[in-house]
Amino acid sequence: MIQSADTRALSTLNAGESCWVAAIELNGLLRRRILDMGMVPGTAVECVRRSPAGDPIAFKVRDSIIALRHDDASNIKVHIANKF
């Protein structure tokens, strides 16, 4: 896993930005579902587009696109990838 102090919420990404998942701070069924979609710590995620009101947000994960509610995405912490 990538270790770094500066994590951001997944919900703060703009369209076109990429990141690595740092931690999934969700519980229960939603956590299970997120993991089942292949979003685990270390997974590369790209923000594909944001809806006009910023909720929901579409992300590309392992070659498929999923939409997350803003509230749920804000509980997923990521490292921004495009600094490299």
Place this chain on the structure above:
Amino acid sequence: MNSTSESHQQMLSRHFGITPAANQFVVALAGNPNVGKSTVFNALTGLRQHTGNWPGKTVDNAQGTFTYQDQSFLLVDLPGTYSILAHSVEEQVARDFICFGRPDVTLVVLDATCLERNLNLALQVMEITPNIVVCVNLMDEARKKNIQVDIKALEQELGVPVVATAARSHEGLEELQAVLYQVAKRNLQPRPKRLVYSPEVEAAVEQLLPKINRLIDHKLDPRWVALRLLDGDQNFIDTISVHLELNPLQITKEAAV
């Protein structure tokens, strides 16, 4: 073959609304949504289909038959799911059938264009049963996107038979039937690679195994049951007790000791 025993027949009929003929092999068909599972189902069974609901659930149930080398197969289409661990009704139906319906073979259909995400389900099924065949479908789509799938390597990594298909154009279906036949007849015995968890989890599983073995008497994979108990999966504990006629309190207590 286990599907011929009378009590197993009764159980299939009572819990799952499925009545296979004598000597008919039961094949469960699992897969993520939109992987062409229904296309595989239709291509294999043609018009020999019957649709309805799972007993007591508002979830569609489709069954169909096909014959290969004079051997009849009953193909049971499970709901499309990403997982069999979360608890939507669809996922429960799929899990319960694979787990307690004990089909002769479970066929897991994967989408060749997004294998990574699809493999999650295959790995989950591999933890429940060794009688599994993996079908990498939508190979035509993958070719269009310049995605190549190394079937042999996948087979080695998983330890189970893998067949590439494009069900839409009937590509690979003959081979799929042949492999299903071999696994159902137990001429071909898949050896699914076991997932190893963190040392803490493995230690806890080791501790639980003897007690679980005593309780479930080889009716389920004990390692898998141990993992679900560690998950705190109360829904599964309740379901186990219904299907294996155990006392749920007893399971929880034994596991807690």
